[in-house]
Amino acid sequence: MRSHSGERPFVCTDCGKDFVHKHHLVSHRLMHSGDKPFVCDNCGRSFRQKHNLVSHQLTHSTERPFACADCGKTFGNRRVLVSHRRVHTGERPFACGHCGHRFSQKNHLVTHQRIHTGERPFACAHCPKTFRVKAGLTIHQRVHTGEKPYVCRDCGNTYSMNHHLKRHQRMHQDPPVAPQGGQWDNVGQAQTQPFPWGGCETTV
Known part of the structure; x- marks a missing residue:
C-alpha cells in the first residue's frame, strides 16, 4: 500500500535517499559500503545484486539463442537483446522527471539524475x-x-x-x-x- 500512499519510511543514513521497502534500502546501501556478496564461480567477479550476477554468468555460456533481426548480433539473454535493439529503433523509454531528457538504458538515466540530486556516491x-x-x-x-x-x-x-x-x-x-x-x-x-x-x- 505504501506505493500508493507515497510513504517512503526507509532512509539511507549515508545520502538521505528514501525507499518504500526495506530490502531496497539494504540493496542500495551496498553501494556505499562497497560490499559485493554475489561472486561468479567462473571468473571470481563479484556483484552487489544477485540479478546482476545471473546476467553476468550468461557471458560464460556459449549458448546465445537470441539474435537481433537488424544486425544479426546474438545474445544469451532476451533482456539484453531488448536493450540492444534500441540502438536500431532509437527508442528512449526512460525519461528524467526533472528535465525530460530521455535515455535508452535505465542505468544511463540513474547516472544522469545525479546531476539534479547532487548525489556523488563514489x-x-x-x-x-x-x-x-x-x-x-x-x-x-x-x-x-x-x-x-x-x-x-x-x-x-x-x-x-x-x-x-x-x-x-x-x-x-x-x-x-x-x-x-x-x-x-x-x-x-x-x-x-x-x-x-x-x-x-x-x-x-
Whole structure:
C-alpha cells in the first residue's frame, strides 16, 4: 500500500535517499559500503545484486539463442537483446522527471539524475573528491596509485588518461602540433597543478 500512499519510511543514513521497502534500502546501501556478496564461480567477479550476477554468468555460456533481426548480433539473454535493439529503433523509454531528457538504458538515466540530486556516491579513499560515476573514480585514483596504463609507442612515455596520451602524441607529428593554449615542456609532458585542497597533484 505504501506505493500508493507515497510513504517512503526507509532512509539511507549515508545520502538521505528514501525507499518504500526495506530490502531496497539494504540493496542500495551496498553501494556505499562497497560490499559485493554475489561472486561468479567462473571468473571470481563479484556483484552487489544477485540479478546482476545471473546476467553476468550468461557471458560464460556459449549458448546465445537470441539474435537481433537488424544486425544479426546474438545474445544469451532476451533482456539484453531488448536493450540492444534500441540502438536500431532509437527508442528512449526512460525519461528524467526533472528535465525530460530521455535515455535508452535505465542505468544511463540513474547516472544522469545525479546531476539534479547532487548525489556523488563514489568517494576517493585518499582525498575528499567524490564522483557521480564509478569510472570517474577509477580514473582519478590513478593520481594516487601512480598507475599509467597508456603508453606512447614512439617514445615510451606513459599517462594515466587516454586523452593525455593523444595530446602528447601530437608532439610526434611532423610538424609537431602544440596543445591549444599551451606549450610542450622539454619531454612533451603535460604540466601539473595542485588540487584545490592541496592534497595531491594531477595532470591537466
